[in-house]
Amino acid sequence: MSSVLLRRKRDNDALTENLLITGASQLLTLRGGAPRRGTSLSKLGIVEDGAVLLCRGEIAAVGTRAQVESRKDAKQAEKLDVGGRVVLPGFVDSHTHLIHATSRAEEYELKIQGASYEEIARKGGGILNSVKKLRAASAEALKARARAALEEFASCGTTTVEAKNGYGLNVASELKILCLQRELNNEQPLEIVSTFLGAHVVPAEFRGKPDGAERYIALLLEQMLPEVVNERLAEFCDVFCDRGAFTCAQSRRILSEAQQHGLLPRLHAEQLSRTGATQLAVELGAASCDHLEQVNAADIRALAKSRTVATLLPGCDFHLGWKQYAPARKLIEAGAVVALATDYNPGTSPTVSMPMVLSLACSQLRMTPAEALAAATINAAYALRREKRIGSLEVGKQADLAVFEVEDYREIPYYFGMQRCWMTVKSGEVIYMRD
Numbered sequence: 001m002s003s004v005l006l007r008r009k010r011d012n013d014a015l016t017e018n019l020l021i022t023g024a025s026q027l028l029t030l031r032g033g034a035p036r037r038g039t040s041l042s043k044l045g046i047v048e049d050g051a052v053l054l055c056r057g058e059i060a061a062v063g064t065r066a067q068v069e070s071r072k073d074a075k076q077a078e079k080l081d082v083g084g085r086v087v088l089p090g091f092v093d094s095h096t097h098l099i100h101a102t103s104r105a106e107e108y109e110l111k112i113q114g115a116s117y118e119e120i121a122r123k124g125g126g127i128l129n130s131v132k133k134l135r136a137a138s139a140e141a142l143k144a145r146a147r148a149a150l151e152e153f154a155s156c157g158t159t160t161v162e163a164k165n166g167y168g169l170n171v172a173s174e175l176k177i178l179c180l181q182r183e184l185n186n187e188q189p190l191e192i193v194s195t196f197l198g199a200h201v202v203p204a205e206f207r208g209k210p211d212g213a214e215r216y217i218a219l220l221l222e223q224m225l226p227e228v229v230n231e232r233l234a235e236f237c238d239v240f241c242d243r244g245a246f247t248c249a250q251s252r253r254i255l256s257e258a259q260q261h262g263l264l265p266r267l268h269a270e271q272l273s274r275t276g277a278t279q280l281a282v283e284l285g286a287a288s289c290d291h292l293e294q295v296n297a298a299d300i301r302a303l304a305k306s307r308t309v310a311t312l313l314p315g316c317d318f319h320l321g322w323k324q325y326a327p328a329r330k331l332i333e334a335g336a337v338v339a340l341a342t343d344y345n346p347g348t349s350p351t352v353s354m355p356m357v358l359s360l361a362c363s364q365l366r367m368t369p370a371e372a373l374a375a376a377t378i379n380a381a382y383a384l385r386r387e388k389r390i391g392s393l394e395v396g397k398q399a400d401l402a403v404f405e406v407e408d409y410r411e412i413p414y415y416f417g418m419q420r421c422w423m424t425v426k427s428g429e430v431i432y433m434r435d
C-alpha cells in the first residue's frame, strides 16, 4: 500500500519550518558542482549515518547525524528517522512529453507483431495518432491525465520534470498544452520546466503538399513562437531532427529564431538515423541533445568539448525492443556530460520511472550505479540549467530529495520494475510517502 500526498503549493510563509532527517544508511550528497564528466560522474559524496536539516524549503545543513544534530536549529526541528534507508537528491527528469490524450497500446501490439515505427507512422499511427486524439481532448481531460502522471513521477522519487508540447501541431492546441503545463506548475508541487516543441513532426494537413513542411515551419515561426515568447510559456525550444521529421537545415532555422527570442535550444538527435543534429546542437550551444543511438566518433568528440548535455533515453529502446542503445561508455570516457531521462511519452517510452531508467542504464548502457545516479540528478539539473538550485544535497540548495527502501545505493538500479521509493520531498515538503 502506498499513499500519494500531493498537495497544492503553499505560500513560502506556510512551508514546514524545519525538518531534521536522520538515519540515512547512506546520504548521497552529489556535492561538488556540475557538470560531471568522466570519472567525476561516479563521485556521489556519500555520508554514512547521514542527516540533513531542511529549513523553509532549503537545505540548511548536511553531514553525519552527530554533526547535524548538534546544531541549535536542529534541536527545534520536527524529526524524521528514515531507519537506515538511502537518501539522495530528487530525480530531475529532463525529457518528457507530459501532456498527451491516451496510450497507444494498440500500436504496441502491432510493433510486437513486426510493424516498424515508420510503417506505423505511414498508416496514420505514431505521433500523428496522438495529435488526432489530443486535438479532440478537452483541457480538463488532458490536465487530469497529466496530474495523475505527476503523482506517479513523485512516487518514483522525481521532483523536477521537463515537459514538451508537440502533440497539438496547430496554434490553438500547442498553446493549450503549454498553458496547461503552466497551470500544473502552479497547482501541484513538482516543478515543471517547459520546452516549446512545435517542430515534433509535420502535421497531416500539411503533408503530401508541395512545401508542406516549409508552410508548417512558417506557421510555427510566425504564429506559434511569438505567442510562446509573449506569454512566456517556455524556456527552451526543441526540434525532432530526424528521418521523417525535420532536417538539420530546418532545425537550424527554427532554433536560431527561437534563440533570438531568448529560448535555449535542445534537440532530439540521432535516434532513427544519423543526421548531423548533434553537431548542430553543439554549434548552437544547445542545452542538450537527446537520444543519440546513432552518433558517430566525431559527434562524441564534439560533445566532449562542449557544454551540451548528452541526454540518454534507454526507456525508448527498451520499449521498442531495439538492440542499439546509445554508446554511453564512449560518451563518458570521451568526457561528454551524460544525463538520463525517461522520455515519458505514449508512443515510445510510456514510463515515469527514473529507477527503471537507472536499471536500463546499468544493464544496457553499462553505466555503473554511481554514474547513473549522477546522470539522473546533478547532470540532469545541468541539462535544465538549474544545477545551482537542484540536483545535489548541499547547503543553500532547494530541499528536493528522495528516500529509497534500500540500504545500499546500488540496490536502486539493482531492483528493477519494483517500487522502492519510500518518500519524496519537494522544497522541504513531503509530497509522497509509502504507508
Ligand SMILES: [Zn+2]
Pocket (backbone or CB within 6 Å): 095, 096, 097, 268, 343, 345
Ligand atoms: Zn522525446
